[in-house]
Amino acid sequence: MKQVYFYDEGDGKNKKLLGGKGAGLCEMTQLKLPVPPGFTITTQVCNEYYQNGKKLPKTLMAEVKKNITKIEKRTGKKWNSKENPLLVSVRSGAAISMPGMMDTILNLGLNDETVEGLAKKSNNPRFAWDSYRRFVQLFGKVVFGVDDKKFDVVLENAKLNQAVQADSALNEKSLKSVVTEYKKICEKHTGMPFPSDPFEQLELAIKAVFGSWMGERAIVYRERNNITKDIADGTAVNVVSMAFGNMGNDSATGVVFTRNPGDGTRHLFGEYLVNAQGEDVVAGVRTGKPVDEMKIEMPASYKQLEQTCERLERHYKEPQDIEFTIERGIFYLLQTRNAKMNAVGMVKTSVDMVNEKLIDKNRALTRLHAEQLEQLLHKTIDSKSIKNYTLLVKGIAASPGAASGIAVLDVKRATAMGENGAKVILVREETKPEDVPAFFESVGILTSRGGKTSHAAVVARGMGKPCIVGCSDLRIDYDNKQFSVDDKIVHEGDAITIDGSTGSVYLGEIPTTEPKITDDFKTILEWAQKVKQLGIRANADTPEGARLAREFGGQGIGLCRTERMFNGSDRIGLFVDMIMAENIEERKKVLTKLGELQKSDFIEILKAMEGYAVTIRLLDPPLHEFLPNPEELNQKIHKLEQKNEIAELEKAKILLKRAKELAEINPMMGHRGVRVGITYPEIYEMQIRAVFEAAAELAKNKVDAHPQIMIPQISSIAELNHIKKIYDNIKKEMESKYNMKLKINFGTMIEVVRAALTANELASTAEFFSFGTNDLTQGTFSFSREDVEGKFLPEYMDKEILERNPFQSIDVNGVGSLMKIGISAGRNIKPDMEIGICGEHGGDPNSIKFCHNANLSYVSASPHRIPIAIIAAAQAAI
Ligand code: PEP
Ligand code: MG
Structure with a gap:
């Protein structure tokens, strides 16, 4: 297998093999752009290195030598030469760019002899010795793991001795002694002489770059950014002849974006430094000048830069992020990659590039990261202010957006304070349906327990309020009205800020920035609406939610959880x-x-969704969820006993008795959904009647309402038929009462495993199906949706037992298979059957792709996620 590719032979499309940087350099070389000669050692070699117990394949260095000879030929420079030495940079480069996460070494090939060659050839001994000291420092740090501070001390002393302030003011003599000191530091660290043979240096550097793939920084970065093995497996190593930006005032180095990554506007955006090396810019050692100034300072090079940027954009059809160096007036391109931009920038460039005829609308849609667009829909923490505040703790990011306010630990106090206009963040161990009034009055919710599908998370998402759950390091002390993380204590009334997009909790009130729905974003959504095939509905249970969903382009409600309507304070x-x-x-x-x-x-919601289907789900949670919890009741009873308030005491005792009667060990699998409907039929009767009454009244008023009734937790046709009989009776009663035909579809959720497996039976009665993938995932894995994320799930992901959180992104092989069984069984009986999804997965781009491919009729997501769902559905269809 070929281990090394010279830049004019590698396939510029093969990022997996050559890494992003290597592939880019190959592509640019083959486009005849001014790239310094070099080669890439493949990511496969990196994998072999690890498989062999961190040993390079035996044949590698011979290959490397052959390619060094090629560089010699192209540049006219000589490896290990005292006259005109060839120096190289050794850089990492994985399939996905991981900026700053892996290691780089510059000026490799310098030793006590080649440095003289460089001094002679460049006619600039100071430059040569400066390059040498940079090399020893970087090599010492990256290859030997020497603490950078040790080098800093030497450099500071040299500046003191010479009585100068800037590194660039150090003269040749000082630099020579710095190099000697630096080498001593390395030798003390390793117990061996500093390697002077350039091939030995190169071999060590290659190993170090491979080693940085499994460095802690890189591992954490991959985890955070969901970079799994199928996306990037190992790093490539790029060995490139050095171009020097630090050869004098006709040399420079810089980084530019072809368009502004902050707002997408079309102009060169970046910085450059005269007489400097790339690392100075990247590491922020010196502050660069805006690239605009180059127009005046180095007009010819600026022109070349501009032309190169244009060419690269035309070639890659993406804004680029470019590193360049000018060595004595000669322009070199060191790297190009697709520019990372924020959501505003991505959206604007998508629209602009279509207008410029650079890309078509499909490409404009597929290049967007649906998930990233979330930034456009919620408040965000002001990025400039954040550094002035302390991060207190991190939990699970459950509902995006930022909020700051005062922490309140009690539901009643939170409700009262919120009603009085205070900005409240409700902080609880967990929340229950009866706490929902406090949600309405709070700007954000923080809990120490629960996962992404816990009550707090689901409710907050529905309301579009920022929420963090499962913050297990948070110790809540209700009695003393305070919570703590280690030794940091926050008292009720103290200001905190939560970022529900990242799960971060900060001390103090950080300013937030309002979301922007730009005209460009609206244009993108219009394009997406035209290509998507899936319907997009909302999980909404208030008229405001319904209106918001419509505004965002939602076409109907896929899940109206009626129990939420019982939680209003009235x-x-x-x-x-x-x-x-x-x-x-x-x-x-x-x-x-x-x-x-x-x-x-119902009337209000149906009006807000006029013209579209509104799926009303009958009561689902177990009844005890609406009662205070027995522990709190016991405390209340204790207090009432002390105060001798007999009447109140009696009431509390009766409540406690009932709460205990209804309590269940495992309520999620208990007396809920249709099971409540069968044992307390009067509840479902009331709800079904209310739907029919609302429909009849709206029909009289010529409102085009389309309610449909959905039954939760169905596991058998017998259950469904039992409720269908009630529905039929009420329908008959209502149609005769109002003297009109009322078309209200009757359907079932498929959220119990048995329902999916017997969907053919259910389809004989159900007019539609809707997959409740929250419970279906719970049942399929036997993972409690309430607990899993705070317990073993993070470790499962760390250990790669699970690649993704199945409560967030559909488990295609398991839950997905059940869904496919359900879909084909349903459509076998009723070919045009409406089948949707209303679990939290309905707003997740990966799951939406699955739903599109599985031929679902629609996905239903929280109103705030509808734009993301529309774009993801369009991407799935392209
Ligand atoms: C589900 O289980 O996927 C669902 C939508 O219902 P809930 O989350 O209300 O249990
Ligand atoms: Mg459910």
Whole structure:
């Protein structure tokens, strides 16, 4: 297998083999752009290096030598020469760029003899010795792992001795003694002489670059950015002849973007430094000048830079991020890669490049990272201010956006303070449905338990409020109204800031920036709407949610969780009364009142979604979730006993008894969904009636409403038929009451494994299916959706037992297979059956791709994720 590719022979498209940098250099060389000669050692060699117990393949260095000879021929310089020495840079380069995460060595090939050659040839001994000291320092750090500070001390002393301030003011003599000192530091560290043979240097440098692939920085970066083995497996090594930007005032080095990465506008954006090496710019040792100034200072080179940028953009059809060096007036391109831009920049350049006829609309859509567009839809932390604040802790990023406000640990206090206009961040161990009123009044939610599909996460996402969950290092002390992380204590009332996009919690109130929905973004969404095939619906249970969804381009509601409607502060009491009712008559009385409230809620939502389907799901959670938890009740009882408040005490005791009766060890698999509907039929009857009443009233008022009723937690056709009978009776009753036909589709969720497996039976009754992939994932893995993320899941991902969080991105092989069984069974019975997805996966780009390929009718996502879903659906269709 070929181990080394000279730049004029490598395939510029093969980033996997040559790494991004190597492939780019091959491509540019073959385009006849001014790239210094060099070669790439493949990523496969990196893998062999690790397979062989960190040994280079035996034949590698012979190959390397052959290619060094080629460089010699191209440059006229000689390896290890005292006259005109060839020096090289040795750089990492994986298939995906990982800026600053791996190692680079410059000026390799210098020793006590070649440095003299360089001095002579360049006619600049100071430059030669400066290059040498840079080489020894970088080599010492990267290859031997010497602490950089040791070198810094020597350099500082040299400046003191010579009484100068800048590194660039050090003279040849000082630099010579710095080199001697630097070598001594290395020799002390390794116990061996500093290597002077350039091939020995090169071999060590290649090993060090391979070694940096498994360095901690690089591993963490790959984890954070989801760079899995199938995306990038090992780093390549680039050996390139040096071009010197530090040969005098006619030399320079710089980094430019062909378009502004902050806002996408079309102009060269970047910095350059005269008489400097690339590392100075990248490491920020010296501050560069804006590249615009080069127009005046080095007009000919600027012109070449401009032309090169144009050519590269035309070739790659992407804005580029370029490194260049000018050696004595000669322009060299050292690297090009697709520019990393923020979401605003990506969107603007997509639209602009279509207008410039550089790309077509499909390419404009596929080049976007759907996930990144989230930035455009939520408040973000002001990036300039962030450095002035302390990061307190990190949890699971559950609902994006930033919020700052005062921490409040109690639901009632949070509600009251929020109503009075305070910006409140609700901090709890976990939340329950009865806490929802406090969500409305809070600007953000932070919990120490739970995962991405826990109650707090799901509710917050639905409301578009920033939320962090599973922040397990947070110790909450309700009694003393404070929480802590290690020895840092935050008292209720202290200001905190949460970033639900990253999971970070900060002390203090950090300014936030408002989202921007630019005209360009609207244009992109219009293009996406035209190509996508999937329908996009919203998970929404309020008229505001429905309106927002529509504004963002949503076409219907795929999941209206009716239990949320019981959580308003004007009705949670009624719902508790219903649960506490001692007999059926009493319960029905309360249910009549609740029915009126539900009917008016449905009317508002159906109006907001006029013209589109609204899927109303009947009550799902177990009843005890609406009661206070027994622990809190016990505390309350204790206090009431002390105060001797007999009447209140009696009430609390009855409540506690009922809460205990209803409590379950495993509520997620307990008395919930259709099981409640069967055992307390009056609840489902009330809800079904409320839907029909709302539909009839809207029909009278000529509102084009399309409600449909969906039953949760179905596992058998018998359950579904049981509820269907209730539905049929009410339908008959309502149609005769209003003297009109009412078309309200009756369907089921597929969220229990057995439902997926018996979908053919269910399809005989159900008019539509909707996959509840939150519960379906829970059931398929037997992972508790409430606990998993705070417990073993992170370790599973670390150890690559799971590649992705299955609650976030569909587990294609498991859950996906069940879905396929369900889809084909359903469509076998009813070929045009509407089948959608309403689990959290409905807003995840990877899952959306799966849904598109599986021929689903629609995906349903939180209103705030709808634009992302639209773009992801378009990308799947292209
Ligand atoms: C699901 O299980 O995927 C679903 C949408 O229902 P919930 O999250 O309300 O259980
Ligand atoms: Mg569910």
